[in-house]
Amino acid sequence: xxxxxxxxxxxxAAVATSxxxxxxxxxxxxxxxxxxxxxxxxxxxYRTNPNTGDKVSILGYGMMRxxxxxxxxxxxxxxxxIDQEMVNQQIDYALEHGVNYFDTSPAYCKGLSEHATGxxxxxxxxxxxxxxxxxxxxSPSTWSREASINMFENSLxxxxxxxxxxxxxxxxxxxxxxxDSHQLFDTRYMDNGILDWLVEQKNAGRIHNLGFSYHGxxxxxxxxxxxxxxxxxxxxxxxxxxxxxxxxxxxxYNTRNTDxxxxxxxxxxxxxxxxxxxxxxxxxxxxxxxxxxKQMKEREPETPVARWAFRYAxxxxxxxxxxxxxxxxxxxxxxxxxxxxxxxITPEEDEFLMKxxxxxxxxxxxxxxxxxxxxxxxxxxxxxxxxxxxxxSITDGAMPxxxxxxxxxxxxxxxxxxxxxxxxxxLRQASHxxxxxxxxxxxxxxxxxxxxLHRIDDYVEQLKQx
Amino acid sequence: MLRKIRISLQVVTxxxxxxxxxxxxxxxxxWAGWVAKIQFLPALMALNFGVLAMVIxxxxxxxxIYCSVVCPLGIMQDFFSWLGGKAKKNRxxxxxxxxxxxxxxxxxxxxxxxxxxxPVTTLFEPYSAYSRIVNSLFKPLYxxxxxxxxxxxxxxxxxxFTEVQIWTRSVTTFVVAILTLLILAFLAWRKGRVYCNxxxxxxxxxxxxxxxxxxxxxxxxxxxxxxxxxxxNCKAQAIDFKNGTxxxxxxxxxxxxxxxxxxxxxxxxxxxxxxxxKPVDKERxxxxxxxxxxxxxxxLAQTQMKVxxxxxxxxxxxxxxxxxxxxxxxxxxxxxFEKHCTACQLCVSSCPNNVLRPSTDFMKLMQPVMSxxxxxxxxxxxxxxxxxxxxxxxxxxxxxxxxxxxxxxxxIKENCVVLRDGVSCGNCARHCxxxxxLMIDYEGPxxxxxxxxxxxxxxxxxxxxxxxxxxxxxxxxxxxxxxxxQIG
Numbered sequence: 001x002x003x004x005x006x007x008x009x010x011x012x013a014a015v016a017t018s019x020x021x022x023x024x025x026x027x028x029x030x031x032x033x034x035x036x037x038x039x040x041x042x043x044x045x046y047r048t049n050p051n052t053g054d055k056v057s058i059l060g061y062g063m064m065r066x067x068x069x070x071x072x073x074x075x076x077x078x079x080x081x082i083d084q085e086m087v088n089q090q091i092d093y094a095l096e097h098g099v100n101y102f103d104t105s106p107a108y109c110k111g112l113s114e115h116a117t118g119x120x121x122x123x124x125x126x127x128x129x130x131x132x133x134x135x136x137x138x139s140p141s142t143w144s145r146e147a148s149i150n151m152f153e154n155s156l157x158x159x160x161x162x163x164x165x166x167x168x169x170x171x172x173x174x175x176x177x178x179x180d181s182h183q184l185f186d187t188r189y190m191d192n193g194i195l196d197w198l199v200e201q202k203n204a205g206r207i208h209n210l211g212f213s214y215h216g217x218x219x220x221x222x223x224x225x226x227x228x229x230x231x232x233x234x235x236x237x238x239x240x241x242x243x244x245x246x247x248x249x250x251x252x253y254n255t256r257n258t259d260x261x262x263x264x265x266x267x268x269x270x271x272x273x274x275x276x277x278x279x280x281x282x283x284x285x286x287x288x289x290x291x292x293x294k295q296m297k298e299r300e301p302e303t304p305v306a307r308w309a310f311r312y313a314x315x316x317x318x319x320x321x322x323x324x325x326x327x328x329x330x331x332x333x334x335x336x337x338x339x340x341x342x343x344x345i346t347p348e349e350d351e352f353l354m355k356x357x358x359x360x361x362x363x364x365x366x367x368x369x370x371x372x373x374x375x376x377x378x379x380x381x382x383x384x385x386x387x388x389x390x391x392x393s394i395t396d397g398a399m400p401x402x403x404x405x406x407x408x409x410x411x412x413x414x415x416x417x418x419x420x421x422x423x424x425x426x427l428r429q430a431s432h433x434x435x436x437x438x439x440x441x442x443x444x445x446x447x448x449x450x451x452x453l454h455r456i457d458d459y460v461e462q463l464k465q466x
Numbered sequence: 467m468l469r470k471i472r473i474s475l476q477v478v479t480x481x482x483x484x485x486x487x488x489x490x491x492x493x494x495x496x497w498a499g500w501v502a503k504i505q506f507l508p509a510l511m512a513l514n515f516g517v518l519a520m521v522i523x524x525x526x527x528x529x530x531i532y533c534s535v536v537c538p539l540g541i542m543q544d545f546f547s548w549l550g551g552k553a554k555k556n557r558x559x560x561x562x563x564x565x566x567x568x569x570x571x572x573x574x575x576x577x578x579x580x581x582x583x584x585p586v587t588t589l590f591e592p593y594s595a596y597s598r599i600v601n602s603l604f605k606p607l608y609x610x611x612x613x614x615x616x617x618x619x620x621x622x623x624x625x626x627f628t629e630v631q632i633w634t635r636s637v638t639t640f641v642v643a644i645l646t647l648l649i650l651a652f653l654a655w656r657k658g659r660v661y662c663n664x665x666x667x668x669x670x671x672x673x674x675x676x677x678x679x680x681x682x683x684x685x686x687x688x689x690x691x692x693x694x695x696x697x698x699n700c701k702a703q704a705i706d707f708k709n710g711t712x713x714x715x716x717x718x719x720x721x722x723x724x725x726x727x728x729x730x731x732x733x734x735x736x737x738x739x740x741x742x743x744k745p746v747d748k749e750r751x752x753x754x755x756x757x758x759x760x761x762x763x764x765x766l767a768q769t770q771m772k773v774x775x776x777x778x779x780x781x782x783x784x785x786x787x788x789x790x791x792x793x794x795x796x797x798x799x800x801x802x803f804e805k806h807c808t809a810c811q812l813c814v815s816s817c818p819n820n821v822l823r824p825s826t827d828f829m830k831l832m833q834p835v836m837s838x839x840x841x842x843x844x845x846x847x848x849x850x851x852x853x854x855x856x857x858x859x860x861x862x863x864x865x866x867x868x869x870x871x872x873x874x875x876x877x878i879k880e881n882c883v884v885l886r887d888g889v890s891c892g893n894c895a896r897h898c899x900x901x902x903x904l905m906i907d908y909e910g911p912x913x914x915x916x917x918x919x920x921x922x923x924x925x926x927x928x929x930x931x932x933x934x935x936x937x938x939x940x941x942x943x944x945x946x947x948x949x950x951x952q953i954g
Contacts, residue, residue, distance in 0.1 A: 375777070376777055376778040377778060378778055379778070379936050380777065380778045380779070380780040382777060414625060415625050418625050418628050419625075421628065421629065422616075422620050422628075422629070426841075427780050428777065428780075431893075431897065431934055432893070432934060432936065433893070434883065434889065434890075434891040434892070434893040434936045435890060435891065435892065435893070436889035436890060436891065437889075437890070438889075454896070461897075464844065464846060465845060465846045466846075
């Protein structure tokens, strides 16, 4: 599920409220239906950056999923324009409610995110917010020294500023077809001397904090921290993926991953502030099966499901900011309430969430992000569609379960099988996977695609034969 | 009154048969399947003596009511005859019985059944002729409607309709169905029940009994004014008003003459007439159009799902040349199947896996065979054996099905992707429901690889391997039929 569907769960009343709110721009009105009764009654929680003394709001605005004209994001309407008016309104609301960290990149929103962010932010005093942007690596053509410098200079231009508060090396730890993680890191940042150039910019005051974001090979992460220890480079902050599932289970659903507990502790013991991405695990922690929702609601009936994940992400004291890619005003209103102020997760609640994480792991969801790198499958399968349908059936609680004598079981079975045929043509279904393994090295999530497809096929076959 | 009862029953029969043939309604074969099973020739093929006795006793009691209210081909002809009557009123006249044609053809037909010459039995069996028309002409239209409803369902997250494949299973059957419809429509328009009274082997057979029927249309000579309206409206051309006689071998008890007689001179009774006058003669609007035509109303374009740019094209599979055709589990043997099947296509239209289609082989004309380009004979399905009215496919349970060997898989080394494309596979072995395919080491050109080997003893010929084989257009493993299905 994505954020769009997530909003449906919040309900119409909330939507109405927030529209009124954003129109009247009155800072002290609280949108009650979204906040619940336990949150949103006070001021935004701030964390202090030990390097600069910046007082950063715990909620950071991720500018990756900006709204486009006609609704949704670029994923829904690839040719639409960014809805600048909506972006302006939402940034205004965010600033009014204490959010002061905005995270963008030259790669986001087909490369238009920085421009839109710049327009919206330039309407406010430069010292009232912090900008984070990145040295991205979307194409080898941008890896040269000149292209990298151009990228940075262009970011300043688009963002209508002459300095960046937080600059990140974008997603270190990855690989390509030809380069392993070390080779890629060296090619991208070291051989062209661009990391040293960035340090120069920092010394010149054009960058206030220099850090990196990390996915993939933990060796690179460890190496950069070793450099930090050796005094070779100083990392002012580091951005990692953290949520209550990744804390203990990141390496379980994907052996290439590293548990967030390791990453966080390594950073925290060095005093490096941590920026959190994927607090909702791609939206999945907002879209839970009924029996998990029930457990959460039994504790706090008015608290939105997603709020547990946001509270969790912000609880650790070493966390500087938690990023959320908020497309809709409703996301923003709800998240502001969550962190105004943050109610830290208690040890008892932490135990509860670890139990929930365990149950989520038991769902056996395939950690596919539908990036389509595995496609086309030479035997015609639609791999992401198969995983997508399977995952959605699990999280929607649509899987046939429980008593096989019950009418509900057969109803669910029928829906699952018909839905499978509707979503994936018969010739592109998992039964046609021959296990050639062509897709396997292509998957950035390291999913053992053939094994997963065979598992799903076995499941479907067993259902059909009932 | 007789006419109204007849038309009402016709509507019921026609609706049920057509729903059954189109597969409309939840588990339609369970509640409407009987209407196919009471058809005379299928019952004869199935040696269903109960049904045969019932039909014959009915003929002895009431005349050829079977031809009026049970036979769908007869009802269809009545519809065209009624249309013809709209164009030209009072158009019939008495004709002599054509005994040579009638009995001669019955002899030919009987001989065809005895020696098992399928082209004759399948072409002239009336119920099958009708079901082929529905199956070939109306089913695709209904399927279009169904798929449109399915797309609406999908858009609204409902699960009542599922999309089906629309494809021509056999051009021969399609052409035969069109010709049957055109010829019969023309004959009925002009000459009423002429086909039923000169060619139809069921009509001729029943005529032996209807000659002696207890209830019959009788003249009251005292009241008859010799106006001739009865004869002019007898679609069986069986009334000779001048002599006051009715040819009971051809009368199908439609009741039109009774309604047309203004003088109450005709009665359907077991005795010599006793005058009971009922002068009111309201023309009843026929309502027998029925579901057959309703199904054609919406010829709606199918909305196809958009194809993602990242999808590889998939070549269509082609059917291999099988030395022995594969017949469905329950059909015992090729010989049994050939002898009993009347090619009504009910199993073909009922097959949810797109496995059955009519044969194009002349000696098995239009009788179904199995092929696996679009699906395979799934282990949980016994639908064809449930619907077959002719006993050509005998009822089997799911458990029995797993022990019936309708064929055996054959590996074609040259097509196997393991050797041809150098990839690992084993999709056939992974999907074999009886575990009849083993992956064995094989010394290929590039070293040892794993290829499938068939344990003939375990293979039941379901076609899962053939259907799911990645080799295209011809599979690297295919099913050869067993002449006699082996059990165990």
